[in-house]
Amino acid sequence: MSGRAVSPGGALLRTSRMFSIPKPLPEPPSTNLHIGDHKSATMTRPYPQHQSITSPLASREKGDWGLKRPFPLKSTMATSTPYIRIKQVDTVENVTNFASAADHSLSLEKFQELRVAMSVPFNPDKKSHSASTRSELWHKSVFEEDMDFTEFKGGRGDDRRWKFQGPWLARMTEGEFVEYLNKKVRPKRAHFRALLKQKLADDITTSQNKVALDEGREAPPKVEVRDITEAQFTDYLRALRNDRVTLYALVSKFLDLAPLGQPVGIIHAFWADRDSVAPDSPYGKSGPPPSHPSAGISYLRTNAFMENHPVYGPQGKRAPALARVVYPKTGPMPPKLGVGGFVADAPSGDNEFNPRYGSRMSVNKGVLNGITHLDTTTFGGAKAYVEASTATVDPSGKVVLRLREADPEAQVIARESRGLTEIYNDGPTKSYVPSEQSRQQSTRVSDEARLNRVADEVLGESSRFDKP
Amino acid sequence: MNVQSAAVRHGRRALSSPLPRAALRQLSTDLKTTTATATTSNGQSQAWPSPQAAAAPPKIVSSAKKKQKIVEEVIMTLGANSSQEHHGVAWTKPHQKGSQTLTPAQQYAEFLRIQRNTRSLGSDVEKRYVPTEIISNPPRPEDITLELLMASQTHMGHNTSLWNPANSRYIYGVRQGIHIISLETTAAHLRRAARVVEEVAYRGGIILFVGTRKGQMEIVTKASELAGAYHLFTKWTPGAITNRDVILRMQGTRVVDHLDRELDGFDMFKGTARPLMPDLVVCLNPLENYTLLYECGLKNIPTIGVIDTNADPSWVTYTIPANDDSLRSMALVAGVLGRAGEAGQKRRLQDAARGEISWETSPELSRHMRKEVQAAVTKRKEVMGQMQSNIQGFTDEEMKLLRSQYLGEQQQEVSEDDLVNMLGQTVAAEPEASSEQAASSEWTMGVMLGSIEAQLRGVQESAAEIEKAVKGSS
Numbered sequence A: 001m002s003g004r005a006v007s008p009g010g011a012l013l014r015t016s017r018m019f020s021i022p023k024p025l026p027e028p029p030s031t032n033l034h035i036g037d038h039k040s041a042t043m044t045r046p047y048p049q050h051q052s053i054t055s056p057l058a059s060r061e062k063g064d065w066g067l068k069r070p071f072p073l074k075s076t077m078a079t080s081t082p083y084i085r086i087k088q089v090d091t092v093e094n095v096t097n098f099a100s101a102a103d104h105s106l107s108l109e110k111f112q113e114l115r116v117a118m119s120v121p122f123n124p125d126k127k128s129h130s131a132s133t134r135s136e137l138w139h140k141s142v143f144e145e146d147m148d149f150t151e152f153k154g155g156r157g158d159d160r161r162w163k164f165q166g167p168w169l170a171r172m173t174e175g176e177f178v179e180y181l182n183k184k185v186r187p188k189r190a191h192f193r194a195l196l197k198q199k200l201a202d203d204i205t206t207s208q209n210k211v212a213l214d215e216g217r218e219a220p221p222k223v224e225v226r227d228i229t230e231a232q233f234t235d236y237l238r239a240l241r242n243d244r245v246t247l248y249a250l251v252s253k254f255l256d257l258a259p260l261g262q263p264v265g266i267i268h269a270f271w272a273d274r275d276s277v278a279p280d281s282p283y284g285k286s287g288p289p290p291s292h293p294s295a296g297i298s299y300l301r302t303n304a305f306m307e308n309h310p311v312y313g314p315q316g317k318r319a320p321a322l323a324r325v326v327y328p329k330t331g332p333m334p335p336k337l338g339v340g341g342f343v344a345d346a347p348s349g350d351n352e353f354n355p356r357y358g359s360r361m362s363v364n365k366g367v368l369n370g371i372t373h374l375d376t377t378t379f380g381g382a383k384a385y386v387e388a389s390t391a392t393v394d395p396s397g398k399v400v401l402r403l404r405e406a407d408p409e410a411q412v413i414a415r416e417s418r419g420l421t422e423i424y425n426d427g428p429t430k431s432y433v434p435s436e437q438s439r440q441q442s443t444r445v446s447d448e449a450r451l452n453r454v455a456d457e458v459l460g461e462s463s464r465f466d467k468p
Numbered sequence B: 001m002n003v004q005s006a007a008v009r010h011g012r013r014a015l016s017s018p019l020p021r022a023a024l025r026q027l028s029t030d031l032k033t034t035t036a037t038a039t040t041s042n043g044q045s046q047a048w049p050s051p052q053a054a055a056a057p058p059k060i061v062s063s064a065k066k067k068q069k070i071v072e073e074v075i076m077t078l079g080a081n082s083s084q085e086h087h088g089v090a091w092t093k094p095h096q097k098g099s100q101t102l103t104p105a106q107q108y109a110e111f112l113r114i115q116r117n118t119r120s121l122g123s124d125v126e127k128r129y130v131p132t133e134i135i136s137n138p139p140r141p142e143d144i145t146l147e148l149l150m151a152s153q154t155h156m157g158h159n160t161s162l163w164n165p166a167n168s169r170y171i172y173g174v175r176q177g178i179h180i181i182s183l184e185t186t187a188a189h190l191r192r193a194a195r196v197v198e199e200v201a202y203r204g205g206i207i208l209f210v211g212t213r214k215g216q217m218e219i220v221t222k223a224s225e226l227a228g229a230y231h232l233f234t235k236w237t238p239g240a241i242t243n244r245d246v247i248l249r250m251q252g253t254r255v256v257d258h259l260d261r262e263l264d265g266f267d268m269f270k271g272t273a274r275p276l277m278p279d280l281v282v283c284l285n286p287l288e289n290y291t292l293l294y295e296c297g298l299k300n301i302p303t304i305g306v307i308d309t310n311a312d313p314s315w316v317t318y319t320i321p322a323n324d325d326s327l328r329s330m331a332l333v334a335g336v337l338g339r340a341g342e343a344g345q346k347r348r349l350q351d352a353a354r355g356e357i358s359w360e361t362s363p364e365l366s367r368h369m370r371k372e373v374q375a376a377v378t379k380r381k382e383v384m385g386q387m388q389s390n391i392q393g394f395t396d397e398e399m400k401l402l403r404s405q406y407l408g409e410q411q412q413e414v415s416e417d418d419l420v421n422m423l424g425q426t427v428a429a430e431p432e433a434s435s436e437q438a439a440s441s442e443w444t445m446g447v448m449l450g451s452i453e454a455q456l457r458g459v460q461e462s463a464a465e466i467e468k469a470v471k472g473s474s
Helices: A008-014 A102-114 A130-137 A156-160 A174-215 A230-242 A244-255 A264-271 A408-417 A436-459 B003-010 B021-037 B051-055 B064-075 B104-118 B146-151 B165-170 B183-202 B217-227 B267-272 B286-298 B327-354 B363-390 B396-412 B416-429 B436-444 B450-473
Strands: A084-088 A097-100 A307-309 A313-315 A321-327 A336-339 A342-345 A383-393 A399-405 B095-097 B100-102 B156-159 B171-175 B178-181 B207-210 B230-232 B280-283 B303-307 B318-321
Touching: A008 B146, A008 B171, A008 B183, A174 A230, A174 A244, A230 A244, A321 A342, A336 A383, A336 A399, A342 A399, A383 A408, B095 B104, B100 B104, B146 B183, B165 B171, B165 B183, B165 B318, B178 B183, B183 B207, B183 B280, B183 B303, B183 B318, B183 B327, B207 B217, B207 B327, B217 B230, B217 B327, B267 B363, B280 B286, B286 B303, B303 B327, B416 B450
Parallel strands: B207 B230, B207 B280, B280 B303, B303 B318
Antiparallel strands: A084 A097, A307 A313, A321 A336, A321 A383, A336 A342, A383 A399, B095 B100, B156 B178, B171 B178
């Protein structure tokens, strides 16, 4: 069952590449109020808004990018990164509005070179929860089946979806919220009441059956919705008003609202009487992501693989990436490192990025140059090797990269692969065995020499006495 | 080396008495196996491992002479191969390949044989799309497909706010802020235009390809080369059609026959003919060539134009709704029309070779030819009249004969020379009839053809003789 019948040309056009260019994403909001004033028109946006387009060389040298008109060779040929983004295929001024898309294309390339697997946001609050402590050991991929779904299955597992029909109330402005109440919520009142009545009838039936079962009687007839009196229902509503947890659950399920981060007390009171452990939404704190949680930047499921070195064999640690200190540590804020075009917090813990005064452990480990103050003497800034462990995409579209301290051995190998050090011995290896023989030989040689000297002395024919 | 050391080195073999034959054979066979396994590391090889040899301490040799002697003695040893055998590089030796041993030459021959037999296997990596192909080898009208049109970007119109509503029937929809021209419409209109070009070429019409945008020079020149047409890739000189008598005054024309061979004898016409107009104009960018299209409209010259969504389709006779900005799209349109013209020209020349001429002589040229013929006829008449008035005393019969010959000549294509010959014969037969007036009038005919003059000069001489005779007699 296909859609409306279209002409052959129409069908062809629908499958064409120009038609498959997605609509541009909205302009990313300014993440920092203070930095917002310094926003530049040419800065790299936190996420790409337009599709990146390229063209083979044979066509590109003729200006043919498959669009309305040939492109100027001056800007599209004199570049080593022939990626463009099309803002408008044709403008009123009869030109194609385009710009270079090398920034995001190369960022993507570099990010994929880091081989980072995307994981669901890590919730540091849920320390007490046993499941979450277990998942702290390894990051959970966004592509796992129990979280990577969008359809409504009916059940508590639905909270772990990343896409919901209803909005995330915490992100709405007051105006949006009022409009949502008036336009979407109010018309559904009658429907919700009918749902509640059904639920009340079911609850009464269940409790009656339970009582009957306990007393050994036969189960009474099922309570229907029509049997419920108005007074009964009003009482139920009043009770529900006070039982906020149940009400919230009912309402959010009815409207399919994105889960909000619930206070710890409530969630424990609520879930204590339930037998099944409620899987909590990983997006409760920050809100559901606007796209798939991987944001399409990486499709790796895991980073649990070993890298193979051509000479040294399988490596326990992955090849580290060189990071630049872009912002020194300021107060409690960790220093910022730039890795592959992404700014990330320096790895926490006792390492060269975290100066700890008065600690015994940090005595032997020096602190990296640009951590306490911005390093202005090193060319290009202070750099250090780090290992990218995982990344998430926050609701504003920013890639949050998590770094780990790089293994010293992996650092040495990385430096050697860049030709900075030489640790590989290409020559024949000599096993050093401190043997008794060699020592004996050396003594014997010296003994011989001494004997010779003695003989010389005895004979009196030493070379020393030849000359005079 | 003394005897003791020899005994140490060669052990039992050096000292024991000669062995019986069987034992010797046994010894020799054993020897072979041991030499294969024995390591001859430093020249002091031991054919027979003996407990004494193993126990002997390494002799420290002090002089070079002694060393040499030891080496000599070792070489003399029958039991072991003391010297290193010379081996070439590994690849120069025969190798075991499967069950047979092959020399390098054989291996190479085998490699060549396998390569020869497997060369045709596997896949060929070919380039499906070569961008220059559309200029060097454009598609024919029957090769137009919707896919080709879409790949050539013919469907991309202009920004929706730039449109001309007259093009709404060609527009399929809006996408990415631009109008999308229906591929089917483009294909149909392009085929129709190709048909027009082909027929005009078949009828021997003059086709003009116009593309004045940057990059279209190559396109229009190639298309016109294919179609045997004319091209314009610079600005159209305004008035080159309507005011062509002035603008194209110095431009020459050619008169050709049905096989496109130039004809002689039309210098008069070439000097006086008006400059030609095209019979069909193909315009790739009507927006910039409004003047040309307007002039064509004034002179009823049919035009084919590529109409983008911002162009006015009423400017041209035959529209091709397509993207006029993309060079690839324009190369496709012009290439298809060029191929169509090529087909028309080919068909015309084929028919002409069979004798079927698909075109008619232009009215100016036929008028000129008729006029020329008329002038020749009147001239001849004049000559005839002159001669008739000169020659007195024709009998009625002779006059009738002359008249019938003259009329017959007009119909039966009797050449002037024949007529003059006949006249000359008649005159020679009646020399006394000619008078002095004839001679005087003869001199006034300056514009007569040379051959006629030559013929008539004889007549004049005979008349002069007659005159002398008459004078002499009188």
